Amino acid sequence: MPEVVLNVSNISHFYRAASGFWGRRSVRALDDVSLKIHRGEIVGIVGESGSGKTTISKIMMGLLTPTSGTVELDGRSISEQSRRDIARRIQFVFQDPYASLNPRQSIGRIISQPLKVHGIGTSVEQAKAAREALDVVGLSSRIFDAYPNQLSGGQRQRVAIARALILKPDILICDEPTSALDVSVQSQVLNLLLDLRKEFDLTYVMVSHNLSVIEHMASRVAVMYLGRIVELNVSEAIFSAPVHPYTKLLLDSAMTVAPGAGIPDMRITEELRENLRQHPPAITSFTPA
Amino acid sequence: MDSMLLDIEKLNVTIDTAAGPLKAVQNVSLRVAKGETFCIVGESGCGKSITALSLMGLMPKRAKRRAERMMFDGTDMTTLGESGMRRLRGNRISMIFQEPMTSLNPVFTIGQQLTDVMRAHSRVSLAEARERAAFLLNKVGITNARERLGQFPHELSGGLRQRVMIAMALMCSPDLMIADEPTTALDVTIQAELLRLLRDLQQEFEMGLVLITHDLGIVSRIADRIAVMYAGQIVEDGTADEIFGNPLHPYTQGLIACIPSPDHPRMQHLPSIPGTVPPLIGGLKGCHFRERCPYAMPSCMEEIELKGHEAAHRYRCILPAQTSAAHAKMAQGEQVHA
Amino acid sequence: MSDQTLEYRLADIAPPRRNYRRWLTHTGLILGGTILGIILIMAVLAPFIAPFNPYEQNLLVRIVPPVWMDGGSWEHPLGTDHLGRDYLSRLLYGAQVSLLIGVGTALISGVIGTTLGILAGYFGGKVDTVITFIITARLSMPVILVALAVVALAGSSLMIVMTVLGLLLWDRFALVIRAATQQIRNADFVTASQVQGCSVFQTLRYEILPNLMNSLVVVATLEMAQAIVLEAALSFLGLGVPAPLPSWGLMIAEGKSFILFDPWLITIPGVLLFALVLGTNLLGDGLRDVTAPEARN
DSSP states (O other): OOOEEEEEEEEEEEEEEEEETTEEEEEEEEEEEEEEEETTOEEEEEOOTTSSHHHHHHHHTTSSOOSEEEEEETTEEGGGSOHHHHHHHEEEEOSOTTTSSOTTSOHHHHHHHHHHHTTOSOHHHHHHHHHHHHHHTTOOGGGGGOOGGGSOHHHHHHHHHHHHHTTOOSEEEEESTTTTSOHHHHHHHHHHHHHHHHHHTOEEEEEESOHHHHHHHOSEEEEEETTEEEEEEEHHHHHHSOOSHHHHHHHHHOOOSOTTOOOOOOHHHHHHHHHHHHSOOOOOOOOOO | OTTEEEEEEEEEEEEEETTEEEEEEEEEEEEEETTOEEEEEOOTTSSHHHHHHHHTTOOOTTEEEEOSEEEETTEEGGGTHHHHHHHHBTTTEEEEOSOTTTSSOTTSOHHHHHHHHHHHHSOOOHHHHHHHHHHHHHHTTOSSHHHHHTOOGGGSOHHHHHHHHHHHHHTTOOSEEEEESTTTTSOHHHHHHHHHHHHHHHHHHTOEEEEEESOHHHHHHHOSEEEEEETTEEEEEEEHHHHHHSOOSHHHHHHHHTSOOTTSOTTSOOOOOOSOOOOOBTOOOSOTTGGGOTTOOGGGGSOOOOEEETTTEEEOOSOHHHHHHHHHHHHTTOOOOO | OHHHHHHHHHHOOOOOOOOHHHHHHOHHHHHHHHHHHHHHHHHHHHHHHOSSOTTOOOGGGTTOOOTTSTTOBTTBTTOBOTTOOBHHHHHHHHHHHHHHHHHHHHHHHHHHHHHHHHHHHHHOHHHHHHHHHHHHHHHTSOHHHHHHHHHHHHOOOHHHHHHHHHHHSOHHHHHHHHHHHHHHHTSHHHHHHHHTTOOHHHIIIIIIHHHHHHHHHHHHHHHHHHHHHHHHHHHHTTOSSOTTSOOHHHHHHHHGGGTTTOTHHHHHHHHHHHHHHHHHHHHHHHHHHHHOGGGOO
16 A cells, blocks of 8 residues: 555544633534545545534645644644645645635736745746646636636636646645536546546545545545544445445435436434434444555 | 416526626526426526526516516416516415525524515414414424524524525415525535425425426436526426436536446546536527537537427437437447547 | 547637726716826926916915906916915916825825734734724824824924824725725635745735725725815815915915905815815726726626
8 A cells, every 4th residue: 555645643623612601612623533645545535514524624734723633744743844845745626716716816827826935936937837737727828817707617626726736736635626616517627637636646635525526536435424534445335335324324315316216215314313413423444554 | 288387488588788688598488387396407607597586577687588478377477567476476486595594584583584474475363374384394394393483593504494494485385486406505414305305395285396406416306397408598308207318418418427426437537518608698699509519510500499399308409319329328438529 | 638629619718808998988987087187187287387486476466366257367367366376376286285195195094004904804813903902092083183283283394294194094994904804814715825835924915915906996095085185174274284385275275264255266276176086086986896807807
């Protein structure tokens, strides 16, 4: 098995909620989460809202400091590394390409900004690199001087991917990269991500609530529920033989295209939901790693 | 076809924009029977939401509606005027929107909002209205219905709020419910619960349901009849079995093929529809899908009418035979290109 | 890759160019720009087109009415004031003073207000508490009284009036910029800049500030207009720019004793002042409408 590039161990995180009469209360977002990311794999993190999947992706990126636990990048804790050093290794693709691009900057400027910030190359070289990056993500360099509002959602997400790649990172964390896009555009972006992974030897962490996207893309899947990883296994195993009741619930409720199959009956699983509430979930299966 | 609940013929909606007229809906005809689930599928900007809003007579400013026929249960909606439409809305036709967070007024309790809807349309006492509200909250799967009546929207979760919206839509026992992406903002487990609830209620009250969504998974499981919209037009309509079993329009085929599913080889290219939806400003000539279509040919430049039998299956394409053969290949994950 | 070549053809986007038609069809913008442009030309060309020296007194021709009234002559098209100075020349030079006060004040208050507003909005927490307190303290001061007192103590000169007004009028900048910063602080593109490794300064400079430009332009024009009016008020009260300098406010003040018999002494500079303030406001609103790239399509 390839080496571990990102090692998330025993992360717990509490958010401070509004202070009440009896002092501050805190809300637990993550509870003892551990996850090893190996070079070259695509790890999918699935879960519903409030499961902590977005929080863990921000912690992996060093954007949030966890209450306890460590994240190691190549064996060194990211809390000891500078933002700029981390930025060269890990990049992030946001869910909503309408919000993640500065509306006041041209496309060329947006893509070359990381180079500028890191002081790499002259401005001519930066512009050249940005044009190449546009080409890599399948966009015409004619949009170099356009503004984000002139592009469609799919084109914007390609721009966001180009910006994430320009520092030549090893790891790309994608937070719901296609959920703001139309179905016909979603497959274009997923195909692009697969191509880029081959071309640049990338490792992906894909956070999503869309099970079919994760099933198609991921080599390994972590299922999160209420701040914990409840099941972690290779993708085939998760989708063909789920072990944890919550994973089963999630798979049952996913509405894949199945004419005549009807809406899954969630009345049985309502009991299951109650069951889950009473017995906090624990990890039920592991990848031998 | 007198038994039709909703009968729309050649609906057109044009919106005036700074850059010129935008033909958001073009010649859309649809019929919904009592107790039927009619799904309008399409991507963003295809005109599906505007279609729904114009059915309700709720349209953005600067939008103009024109239709050859707009009948609701025997009454002509075009002659009703604003006050007549207001009597229909919320009473005989009700609507559920996508965003449960903003569709409820934060300063009134759930009970007030539910009873207001009913008392706006019929002379019932407050006690009766509260009785019905509690009954319906119970029906949509909310426990402690009576306590909930006194709560404010911010005290409820997203899933509960959308249930309240459904209950509100049912207050006046409507004949037709229009649901615009009712579960898109919700988690998958809650989505399944709510759709099942919606379908059960629809069968119980024999309502017509017009469901607008971009999610083909939902459509394949709930729809009796389907209309696929692209760039302001219906490109294909028919029964659910026909649309999924034998899609004839290249857009429908592409849309079905590009959804990731276990049939596709994992971590390999998915079939995709190249390009993006064309801008509707200024008007499009010929087949709207032409520029993205793998089978496009010169004759696609001409205006194409819906062909086929209305009851079973209609399509707006000149090449149904070839496309359906190619679709078999496409479904197996091969990419088809001109 | 045939997929992507097709994409090229379809994704082709007209090369971006600003849509100047929007600029030319915005009535308010055109009107405001024209008014301000005329006054600007007046101010710049004053030394060349003024028929007389604005300070030169000629007591023989006191209070000559403008040319369209009885007793007026083309020698003094807008008449003369109570000291026999040519009114047209004084108005032309007065435009310089009013514009200078407006621009100078907006610059000084803009720098102070924007800095405080961005810091409060971006950092929040304790920084915000302190800056909000400073803003509240400033808001509790009556502008005109404080300005009067300071000018009375420090003496009146163009620089002092400008500085005092600049130090007093930054509150609107600070409040608007603070609110605007809070709105975009949590936007994904700001987080994205942190992901790229931007320092706080770089984030503020590249991501936040460009998005504040709309608000800045609008507030700046409002403040310009307010500064011009305040200067006129100070001059009217005798504590604005010092006497021989031809300020429009001062001219109104000097004309006030003649209001009953020679009202044009007040009307002419009054109308100009009104036009200047109106033009500035129209221009500001117009700029806000047309510069937003969101609407540039």
